[in-house]
Every structure is written in C-alpha cells, then in structure tokens.
Amino acid sequence: MIVAERVTGAARSFVQRTRLGRSAIVVSGLIALLLGLPFIFQLDGRAHPDWLQFFGRFHPVLLHLPIGLIVLLPALEIVGARQRPLREAAEFVLRAALVLSLATFALGFMLAYGSGDTGTTVVRHMWGAIVLCIGLLLCSASRSAWAANQRGLIYPATLAATLVALLWTGHQGGSITHGSGYLTRYMPSSLRGVFPSSSESGASQDSFYAKRIHPVLDSKCIACHGASNEKGGLKLDSYNDLMRGGKDGVVIVPGRPEASLLLARVTLVPGDSHFMPAEGRTPLTSEEISSLRAWIKAGATPSATSIPGFTGVEQRPEPPQQPVGDYGRLMPEISRMQQGIGAKLVPVSANPSDGLILRTADVSDSFGDAQLAQFQKFAPYIVEAELARTAITDGSIDTLRTFTHLRTLHLERTSITGSNLGKLSSLTQLTYLNLSGTKITAQSLTPMRNMKNLRHLYVFDTAAEAEETTARSKR
Amino acid sequence: MKQHPLCTDCEPELDLTTLPIPNGLKREWSAIETRRQFLGRSGKVLGWAALASLFGEGTLRVRAASGDTKRTVTSPGRNQLGLPHFAPKAKRAIYLFMSGGPPQIDLLDYKPNLASQFNKDIPDSVRGNQQLTGMTAGQARFPIAPSHWGFKQYGETGTWVSDLLPYTAKMVDDLTIVKSTNTDAINHEPAIMFINTGNMNPGKPCLGSWLAYGLGSMNDNLPTFIVLQTKTNPKENNQPVSSRLWSSGFLSSEYAGVGLRSGGDPVLYLADPDGIDREVRRKMLDAVEEINRQTQAEVGDPETNARIAQYEMAFRMQASVPELTDLSREPQSTWDLYGPDAKQPGTFAYNCLLARRMAERGVRFVQVYKRGWDVHGDVVGVLPVLCQETDRASYALVTDLKRRGLLDDTLVIWAGEFGRTVYSQGGLTAENYGRDHHPRCFTTWMVGGGVRPGLTYGETDDYSYNVVKDPVHVRNFNATILACLGIDHNRLTFDFQGLDQRLTGPQPAYVIKGLLA
Numbered sequence: 007m008i009v010a011e012r013v014t015g016a017a018r019s020f021v022q023r024t025r026l027g028r029s030a031i032v033v034s035g036l037i038a039l040l041l042g043l044p045f046i047f048q049l050d051g052r053a054h055p056d057w058l059q060f061f062g063r064f065h066p067v068l069l070h071l072p073i074g075l076i077v078l079l080p081a082l083e084i085v086g087a088r089q090r091p092l093r094e095a096a097e098f099v100l101r102a103a104l105v106l107s108l109a110t111f112a113l114g115f116m117l118a119y120g121s122g123d124t125g126t127t128v129v130r131h132m133w134g135a136i137v138l139c140i141g142l143l144l145c146s147a148s149r150s151a152w153a154a155n156q157r158g159l160i161y162p163a164t165l166a167a168t169l170v171a172l173l174w175t176g177h178q179g180g181s182i183t184h185g186s187g188y189l190t191r192y193m194p195s196s197l198r199g200v201f202p203s204s205s206e207s208g209a210s211q212d213s214f215y216a217k218r219i220h221p222v223l224d225s226k227c228i229a230c231h232g233a234s235n236e237k238g239g240l241k242l243d244s245y246n247d248l249m250r251g252g253k254d255g256v257v258i259v260p261g262r263p264e265a266s267l268l269l270a271r272v273t274l275v276p277g278d279s280h281f282m283p284a285e286g287r288t289p290l291t292s293e294e295i296s297s298l299r300a301w302i303k304a305g306a307t308p309s310a311t312s313i314p315g316f317t318g319v320e321q322r323p324e325p326p327q328q329p330v331g332d333y334g335r336l337m338p339e340i341s342r343m344q345q346g347i348g349a350k351l352v353p354v355s356a357n358p359s360d361g362l363i364l365r366t367a368d369v370s371d372s373f374g375d376a377q378l379a380q381f382q383k384f385a386p387y388i389v390e391a392e393l394a395r396t397a398i399t400d401g402s403i404d405t406l407r408t409f410t411h412l413r414t415l416h417l418e419r420t421s422i423t424g425s426n427l428g429k430l431s432s433l434t435q436l437t438y439l440n441l442s443g444t445k446i447t448a449q450s451l452t453p454m455r456n457m458k459n460l461r462h463l464y465v466f467d468t469a470a471e472a473e474e475t476t477a478r479s480k481r
Numbered sequence: 482m483k484q485h486p487l488c489t490d491c492e493p494e495l496d497l498t499t500l501p502i503p504n505g506l507k508r509e510w511s512a513i514e515t516r517r518q519f520l521g522r523s524g525k526v527l528g529w530a531a532l533a534s535l536f537g538e539g540t541l542r543v544r545a546a547s548g549d550t551k552r553t554v555t556s557p558g559r560n561q562l563g564l565p566h567f568a569p570k571a572k573r574a575i576y577l578f579m580s581g582g583p584p585q586i587d588l589l590d591y592k593p594n595l596a597s598q599f600n601k602d603i604p605d606s607v608r609g610n611q612q613l614t615g616m617t618a619g620q621a622r623f624p625i626a627p628s629h630w631g632f633k634q635y636g637e638t639g640t641w642v643s644d645l646l647p648y649t650a651k652m653v654d655d656l657t658i659v660k661s662t663n664t665d666a667i668n669h670e671p672a673i674m675f676i677n678t679g680n681m682n683p684g685k686p687c688l689g690s691w692l693a694y695g696l697g698s699m700n701d702n703l704p705t706f707i708v709l710q711t712k713t714n715p716k717e718n719n720q721p722v723s724s725r726l727w728s729s730g731f732l733s734s735e736y737a738g739v740g741l742r743s744g745g746d747p748v749l750y751l752a753d754p755d756g757i758d759r760e761v762r763r764k765m766l767d768a769v770e771e772i773n774r775q776t777q778a779e780v781g782d783p784e785t786n787a788r789i790a791q792y793e794m795a796f797r798m799q800a801s802v803p804e805l806t807d808l809s810r811e812p813q814s815t816w817d818l819y820g821p822d823a824k825q826p827g828t829f830a831y832n833c834l835l836a837r838r839m840a841e842r843g844v845r846f847v848q849v850y851k852r853g854w855d856v857h858g859d860v861v862g863v864l865p866v867l868c869q870e871t872d873r874a875s876y877a878l879v880t881d882l883k884r885r886g887l888l889d890d891t892l893v894i895w896a897g898e899f900g901r902t903v904y905s906q907g908g909l910t911a912e913n914y915g916r917d918h919h920p921r922c923f924t925t926w927m928v929g930g931g932v933r934p935g936l937t938y939g940e941t942d943d944y945s946y947n948v949v950k951d952p953v954h955v956r957n958f959n960a961t962i963l964a965c966l967g968i969d970h971n972r973l974t975f976d977f978q979g980l981d982q983r984l985t986g987p988q989p990a991y992v993i994k995g996l997l998a
Contacts, residue, residue: 296654367699368702
C-alpha cells in the first residue's frame with residue numbers, strides 16, 4: 007500500500023511539475039496503445055477465432071461514417087470563422103470522428119487479424135489508420151487552445167496532416183477491396199503517360215498474359231491474392247508470383263489445364279465451398295475462363311502474344327457496318343423487278359440504312375447470271391446476297407464485284423469453280439462467304455486469305471476442305 | 482332501333498364496331514357493302530368523284546392502287562408491319578421441344594452436394610409453401626434423389642455435363658445454357674401452352690405463328706412454319722401434344738404451323754392421283770380459287786383468304802416437299818454425323834436432319850417435338866433411352882449447321898415446358914427414383930445467331946429447386962428469342978379483344994441482354 011501510494015504520489019507530482027492535464031495522459035496512453043498494438047498482435051497470416059472476423063466484417067459498414075465527419079471538420083472550421091455556431095459544432099464533430107475512427111480501427115484490426123490477412127497493402131492501410139487516429143487525438147488535444155485564442159498553427163497543421171493520412175489510408179483500403187488497378191482501369195489513354203500504371207513484372211506488355219490474363223486476375227482475384235492480402239500464401243499480381251503458387255503448391259501447370267489448381271477452383275460449381283472467387287465476389291465469366299484455359303494449354307508463357315485456336319469475342323470484334331443510302335425512292339422499281347424475276351429484295355430491318363437482302367430461294371432454279379446482272383442497279387443497297395442453289399456461274403463474279411456494300415454472300419451449291427474468286431477481294435465489307443458444296447479448290451481461296459474482314463468462310467463438302475484436312479493430318 | 486313487340490326495352494342494332502373481333506376483320510367487313518348501302522351511298526360517291534376530278538387525276542389513281550387488295554405471293558408487302566424492328570442476328574430458328582419436362586438435375590444442372598444427402602428430406606425452407614402436383618402432394622416425405630449419373634467438365638468453358646449427354650458435352654463451348662428458366666404452370670398442358678404461346682389457355686398464337694406473321698416467308702414454295710413430330714417410344718411416358726401448340730390463334734390460319742407426318746408420306750395425298758397431271762390440278766385450283774373469292778366477297782370471312790393461300794401452298798408443296806424429304810443425295814458425312822437413326826423416318830435424328838434441310842431452303846421456323854420426358858418413375862431405366870434418342874441428334878444438327886455456315890444466322894433452341902423435382906416421386910431406392918414436375922427452375926439451351934456462345938446463365942440453389950441468380954422467366958425467354966430475330970416483343974402486336982396482344986402477354990417482359998452476343 008505504501009509503495010502504491012508513493013508511486014501515485016510521485017506520478018501526481020510529476021504531472022503537476024510538467025503541467026500535463028489528465029487528458030494528456032489519456033492521449034499519450036492511447037497513442038502508445040495504437041503504436042504498440044501491431045507488435046502485440048502481429049499480422050502473421052494465420053487465421054484467429056471466428057468471432058474476431060464476425061465483428062471485423064462491420065469494418066466496411068462503419069468506416070464511411072468517420073471519413074465523412076473528418077472531411078466535414080475543415081469545412082466547419084473555415085466557415086465557422088464567420089458563423090460562430092458552426093465552429094462550436096466542430097468540437098463535437100471532432101470528438102465524434104475520433105471515437106468512430108478508433109472504433110473503425112478496432113474493427114478493421116479485428117478483421118485483418120481474425121481472417122489472417124497480410125501483405126503490403128493491408129499493412130499500409132493499418133499504419134495509415136494508426137497515423138490517422140493519432141492525428142485526430144492530437145487535433146482534439148490541441149483544438150481547445152486554438153479555439154480559445156484563435157492563434158497558433160499546431161491545430162491547423164495537425165488537421166491538414168490528418169486529412170492527408172485519411173486520403174492515403176482510404177486509397178489503400180480501396181485497393182484491398184477493388185484491386186490496385188481499380189482507379190486507373192478506365193483511365194483515358196492520353197492520361198496513361200502521366201500516371202504510369204504498375205508494370206506486370208516478368209511479362210512483356212503486349213503478350214497474351216498482359217492483355218488477357220493479368221487483367222482478369224487483377225479485377226477478380228487480387229483483392230484477396232495480391233500484395234495487399236496474400237490469402238493462402240498466394241499472390242497473383244505478377245507473372246512470377248502466379249507461377250510460384252501458394253501454400254497448396256503451384257496453381258498453374260503449363261500445358262495441363264486439368265492439373266492447374268487455379269482453373270479447377272474457378273470452374274467449380276458456384277456454391278461449392280472451394281469455389282473461387284470466394285465470399286460471393288463476382289465469378290469469372292466463361293470468356294475469361296476459356297482464355298485462361300487456352301493460355302495454360304499453350305504453355306502459360308509470359309511472352310506469347312497469341313494463342314493458336316483461341317478466338318475470343320473481344321479479340322475479334324465484328325467490323326463496324328457501313329450504312330447504305332436510302333433506297334426508298336427505288337421501291338417502285340424494286341417492286342417491278344420482283345414481279346418480273348421473282349427474286350426479292352427484302353429490307354434487313356425497318357431501318358433503311360441496314361440495307362437490302364437479295365433473296366432467291368423461291369426461284370433458285372431459274373436464277374442465273376443474267377438475272378443477277380439485272381439487280382446490279384441496286385448493288386449499293388444490297389448487303390446480303392442469298393444465291394445458294396441458284397444457277398449462277400463464275401460469270402457472276404464480275405457482277406458481284408459491283409455489290410460494294412456486300413457483307414454476306416451465299417454461294418453454296420452453285421457451280422462456282424473459284425477460278426476468278428480473287429476478284430471478290432475488292433469487297434472490303436465482306437465478312438461472310440459460304441462456298442460449301444461448290445467446286446472450289448484450296449488454291450482458288452488463296453487470295454481470300456488477305457481479306458481482313460472476312461471472318462466466316464465456309465468450304466464444307468468441297469475439294470478445298472478435303473485438301474485442308476489432309477494437309478492437317480500430315481502435319 | 483328495333484323494338485320487340487313483347488319487350489319494352491330497345492334492342493340495340495348490331496354494331497360492328499363494338500364486337501370483340503380483330504380490327505382488320507372489321508375493316509374488311511365494312512368494306513364489303515350491301516346493295517342497299519351501295520345505292521344509298523352512290524349519290525355521295527358521285528359527288529366525291531366529281532370533286533376528285535377537280536383535284537386532278539392523281540387522287541383517283543392513289544385510291545385505285547390502295548384498293549387493290551388481291552395479294553400476290555411475290556409482293557414485298559409483308560414488311561408493312563415494319564419488321565424486323567432492327568437488324569436481326571438470326572433469320573430463322575429451329576426449336577427442339579422436349580415435351581414432358583426434362584430432369585435438369587440429371588442433365589446439365591450439376592449439384593455435387595446432393596450425393597451426401599441421399600434419402601434425406603428436402604428442407605421445408607427450400608420448398609416453402611409451394612403447391613405441388615396431385616401426384617406427390619400426398620407423399621409423407623420428400624426424399625432427395627441425387628442424380629444416378631456422374632458429371633464431368635467439358636470444353637474450354639469447363640461446363641459440367643452429365644455422362645448421359647456425351648455428344649452435347651462436345652459442343653458446350655458453343656451453347657448458351659440457361660439454368661434459371663422458370664414458368665408459372667406445374668402441369669403439362671398449361672405449361673406447354675404457356676411456353677409456346679405465352680398464355681396457359683389455348684387460343685393464342687404460338688411463337689412460330691408470330692414469326693410467320695411478323696417476318697413472313699423466305700421461300701414461298703415451303704411453309705413458313707413447319708412442325709415435325711417424333712414417333713413415340715412406348716417405353717416412355719408420352720404426354721399428348723396437339724395442334725393447339727402450333728395454332729395461329731387469332732392470327733390468320735395461314736400462319737399456323739404445318740405439321741409433317743412422322744411416318745409414311747410426310748404430307749398425305751401430296752402426289753397427284755393417276756390421270757391428274759400438274760396442269761389439270763392447276764386448272765382445278767384456279768376454279769376453286771375463283772369460287773372462294775366470290776364467297777369471300779359475299780361473306781367476308783378472312784378464313785376464306787387463308788384457305789385460298791393454303792391451296793396455293795399445297796400446290797407448290799407438291800413440287801417442293803419431295804425434294805425436301807429426299808435424303809438419297811445426302812453425303813456419307815451426314816450419316817456419320819447423325820447416326821443410323823436418321824435413316825428411319827419419324828425418329829428425332831431424322832427430324833433434326835429434315836430441320837437442317839428446311840433451314841437450308843429458307844423455312845423460317847421449324848419446331849421438332851420430342852415427347853416422353855415425363856419421367857415420374859424409373860428415371861434410371863428411361864432417361865438413358867431419351868438421351869440416346871436426342872443427344873447425338875441435337876449435337877449433329879448444331880454441328881451440321883455450323884460446318885455448313887448456317888449457324889451464323891440460325892437460332893437453335895432446346896427446351897421443355899418445365900423441369901423436374903430434386904425429391905423422388907414414389908419410392909426412392911439406391912437403384913431408382915422418379916421425379917415430379919417442377920416449374921421453379923429448369924435448364925434450357927440456345928445456340929447460334931444472336932446468343933452468346935460458351936455461356937452458362939443463371940444459377941439455382943443447392944437443390945436445383947429455386948433460382949438464386951439471374952432468373953429467366955418463360956416470358957423473358959420468349960422475348961429474348963424474338964430479339965435474336967430482330968423483333969421488339971413490345972411492338973409485335975395484334976389488336977384483338979381490346980388488347981394489343983403479343984407473345985409475351987400483357988405483363989411486362991424483358992429481353993435478357995446477358996444472353997445476347
């Protein structure tokens with residue numbers, strides 16, 4: 007008892023001598039606690055009791071409240087120079103912000119500690135929050151003096167520093183949730199030079215990995231498996247990290263999609279307890295999965311720029327359609343033509359600029375080169391020519407060359423031989439050409455290979471198809 | 482106003498404009514004038530004619546042109562409806578209809594967690610207060626029946642497919658699988674009416690009729706909408722399908738589906754009898770048409786016009802159908818693909834092959850019905866038979882269309898009227914089980930023009946009982962099909978009984994954008 011009395015007595019006299027109030031003790035005690043906490047409970051990547059996470063998950067719910075209050079604070083102080091009641095309110099807002107910040111920090115720490123989070127972003131976020139809380143503590147300690155005599159720069163400087171800490175901490179937190187590239191993902195390309203995005207180490211910039219694999223991992227996985235978090239010891243934010251794997255071993259086996267753990271986990275049935283991304287985050291789309299699978303199958307290299315046999319939808323968008331002119335004034339003539347020949351010119355849609363379809367199915371037997379030639383005057387409006395099973399011959403190729411807006415051309419089961427097929431390569435709009443069941447050869451198709459918009463070329467049941475098959479089997 | 486001698490109330494005179502009949506019909510009726518009306522009006526007409534002559538010749542000519550109501554088959558007038566509303570991705574569609582309700586749990590909706598719950602009761606919270614069919618409502622328990630068959634992942638998409646569907650498994654990267662289709666009806670007739678016509682009660686036009694009405698024909702020598710029925714297999718539990726399902730409802734009968742027979746001649750009496758050649762037939766039809774036009778002028782029944790058109794269609798089909806159904810020139814690769822079943826008329830494989838031939842020849846819409854999916858009992862015995870009949874043929878059709886370059890603008894749809902329950906109907910044993918009707922979720926797939934390949938859309942809960950993500954109601958399913966064909970479902974309407982009738986009904990329906998390419 008005597009010892010205790012002496013100690014308290016000494017402390018009291020020390021406090022009196024140094025003129026520190028009781029609040030100063032509380033402030034310095036809290037600061038010490040904040041600074042010491044990360045050393046007492048280290049973020050070692052191990053999960054701890056579930057109740058920690060249960061409370062911890064209220065961290066994202068609570069955190070926006072103190073942010074709002076802190077941002078409100080300078081506004082109150084500045085406007086309060088003219089309107090006194092606001093400045094009086096600032097004191098309350100500051101204390102509320104402080105209490106809420108401490109509570110948010112506590113929950114956040116429970117979340118990270120409980121779920122075994124680790125990684126640089128999490129650690130940065132934590133230290134940012136500690137600095138922020140200390141800043142608020144100092145603000146509340148220094149404000150009363152400042153408010154009383156309206157002088158001194160300690161409070162405004164501390165407040166400014168606190169706001170900077172808030173900004174930085176908030177950004178780190180956002181990076182944990184949304185991935186590091188969240189803000190810059192849709193940055194206009196003109197700005198990219200000013201703000202260089204983080205480079206994917208170990209892979210070249212225009213590789214398949216950089217263009218199609220890394221963006222998927224970055225948006226869907228890195229929130230938990232990145233520099234910020236490293237769940238399961240797995241980091242996916244660079245090629246080297248991806249190939250290194252995690253606690254359960256490697257996740258990508260080059261050339262063997264079926265043995266690659268990463269692919270297995272993202273293709274489980276949603277609802278499976280091992281399904282990734284976990285916790286109801288957005289699953290990978292089937293396009294993303296197929297690009298991953300194709301990439302792994304092709305050897306999972308960091309440098310390959312294209313994957314054979316992989317045609318992603320995004321990779322090859324259909325070329326934009328060129329609108330045709332208004333054929334409205336030609337309608338009477340079109341009508342007469344149809345009565346005569348029997349073949350029809352049908353609008354693609356109610357929108358005239360979508361063009362016309364030349365349809366011959368009713369009269370295919372009697373529709374030959376001469377009949378096609380008569381439609382030449384409507385050529386600029388025709389975007390699709392259905393000439394399958396008609397009597398046209400190679401002589402029509404010259405006519406078809408004048409159909410400059412042609413996008414789709416059906417020539418299946420005609421007597422086209424392909425001898426002058428190369429002339430069609432002037433049809434720059436052509437995306438679809440069907441030559442199935444004709445007499446074309448692989449050689450006659452060679453000029454078509456250079457047509458960059460020709461995406462859909464069909465040669466079923468032709469000599470060309472047979473030659474290609476034998477060539478492939480030899481290889 | 483006439484007054485009945487014994488009645489004090491006035492009996493209102495029949496007023497055409499208040500009758501619940503289509504407006505088009507009203508216009509047609511009022512156009513046909515009685516002699517009395519004609520004489521009564523002729524004075525006015527003379528006056529108008531005099532006035533018109535003052536305005537010049539043009540006025541009269543316009544009237545003469547618009548008065549020409551005789552429809553010629555080659556007229557581009559079908560587009561008067563302003564269709565398609567936008568550039569379509571698919572020009573035609575083939576609908577493989579799995580009548581009876583395929584069990585999604587045994588085919589494409591993989592539920593790995595069920596294996597450990599064999600014979601446990603399905604939680605009440607999952608079933609909720611749903612009203613069951615009379616067939617299982619009295620069951621004391623609802624024991625979970627996990628699928629008898631294993632599932633594996635296929636394709637680049639890693640889609641899970643049952644071992645029952647080895648061929649479908651090969652094309653999963655092309656398919657758009659919808660696991661969250663759901664409907665309102667729990668019994669066959671209302672459900673099959675609902676998915677086909679958008680209404681559980683008969684009398685509304687079906688999808689094919691709406692397409693025929695809205696988009697018209699691509700080949701006037703063949704019907705715009707053809708229905709192929711598959712011969713029934715006595716081992717299976719076949720629910721009846723009837724022409725109500727391909728009826729044109731209040732649309733003209735011209736737009737109804739034309740059924741081709743599953744055995745023997747695809748169309749009866751198609752060949753001319755001995756002694757009647759093509760020319761005689763033509764003369765006969767011309768005479769019949771003349772008589773029909775007179776009747777039409779007197780009575781004004783639009784069915785007469787439909788009949789005239791159908792006689793003409795039948796005449797043209799005499800030439801076109803034999804060529805269509807003549808499979809003798811199909812290359813060997815066809816038989817390798819479709820399998821030996823395809824040589825047997827009336828099998829599902831044969832019908833799939835015919836459907837491809839129809840697509841090549843410009844038939845707008847082909848609906849192939851396969852009955853027998855109503856597996857209330859003996860799933861283990863019957864389901865492999867059903868899959869054996871349909872799996873390879875469906876794959877063959879899609880692959881065939883694809884290699885021939887037709888899948889780019891053809892939409893293929895595979896669907897039944899509803900799904901089946903996870904719990905067993907009747908006794909559950911280690912070897913066998915049955916499944917009852919289940920409207921809350923079922924799996925369908927589409928492929929081809931307009932839909933996104935390699936996509937699995939929607940999710941069901943752990944029991945394949947309720948949709949938990951991205952539901953696709955049958956109304957929205959149909960709206961999406963129309964969208965692939967360039968049609969805004971809200972704008973393809975027909976004024977009847979005071980409503981702008983449409984396939985998706987009066988309730989709001991939405992195109993599922995996530996399914997579109």
